[in-house]
Amino acid sequence: DTAVSQTPKYLVTQMGNDKSIKCEQNLGHDTMYWYKQDSKKFLKIMFSYNNKELIINETVPNRFSPKSPDKAHLNLHINSLELGDSAVYFCASRQLRLYQETQYFGPGTRLLVL
Amino acid sequence: GQQLNQSPQSMFIQEGEDVSMNCTSSSIFNTWLWYKQEPGEGPVLLIALYKAGELTSNGRLTAQFGITRKDSFLNISASIPSDVGIYFCAGPQISNFGNEKLTFGTGTRLTIIP
Numbered sequence: 001d002t003a004v005s006q007t008p009k010y011l012v013t014q015m016g017n018d019k020s021i022k023c024e025q026n027l028g029h030d031t032m033y034w035y036k037q038d039s040k041k042f043l044k045i046m047f048s049y050n051n052k053e054l055i056i057n058e059t060v061p062n063r064f065s066p067k068s069p070d071k072a073h074l075n076l077h078i079n080s081l082e083l084g085d086s087a088v089y090f091c092a093s094r095q096l097r098l099y100q101e102t103q104y105f106g107p108g109t110r111l112l113v114l
Numbered sequence: 115g116q117q118l119n120q121s122p123q124s125m126f127i128q129e130g131e132d133v134s135m136n137c138t139s140s141s142i143f144n145t146w147l148w149y150k151q152e153p154g155e156g157p158v159l160l161i162a163l164y165k166a167g168e169l170t171s172n173g174r175l176t177a178q179f180g181i182t183r184k185d186s187f188l189n190i191s192a193s194i195p196s197d198v199g200i201y202f203c204a205g206p207q208i209s210n211f212g213n214e215k216l217t218f219g220t221g222t223r224l225t226i227i228p
Contacts, residue, residue, distance in 0.1 A: 048213070048215065055213045108156055
């Protein structure tokens with residue numbers, strides 16, 4: 001069974017379009033994350049939700065809007081896509097508990113903006 | 115925000131050789147994590163370190179939490195082809211929301227030459 005799944009795996013779109021990426025985890029975790037990995041492989045956190053509540057927002061442009069309908073899902077909607085948004089976007093989940101640092105990552109969504 | 119610097123940036127080694135890499139920070143961390151990212155996949159946690167001076171093994175992998183709490187080391191013994199990937203260190207920091215977030219290192223890309 002897939003622990004953290006993302007759709008789509010690949011997304012190619014034109015500049016200016018609006019697109020969404022979906023993430024689901026079946027681990028029963030209460031915290032989910034979105035990360036962006038650029039072409040140099042730098043991995044940087046964007047958002048985190050805990051039980052549907054936003055707990056981390058790392059000064060991401062407000063064209064990016066995360067939505068968590070329930071604690072098993074965290075979606076990412078991007079408006080007015082720009083060339084610089086091209087990257088791999090990873091979803092991750094974790095159970096917030098002391099000494100439980102493991103974040104489980106999804107397979108990534110490869111976004112290419114033309 | 116704080117960046118974790120990893121060295122070397124990339125390594126090309128023969129199968130069977132031992133590998134050493136490190137991660138340094140200008141500030142103190144209370145936890146060090148080592149992740150591996152294989153091509154086309156998300157990062158997977160290898161080892162977690164919680165105490166200065168701690169030495170922890172996971173099969174052929176050994177990681178150490180530096181005494182100064184500003185660095186960590188990862189060693190891989192007798193490398194095999196499936197060790198190929200990018201190795202990231204990571205550590206928790208406080209986000210601008212006051213919650214904990216993971217900061218990832220710049221990565222060490224390991225290539226095995228047959």
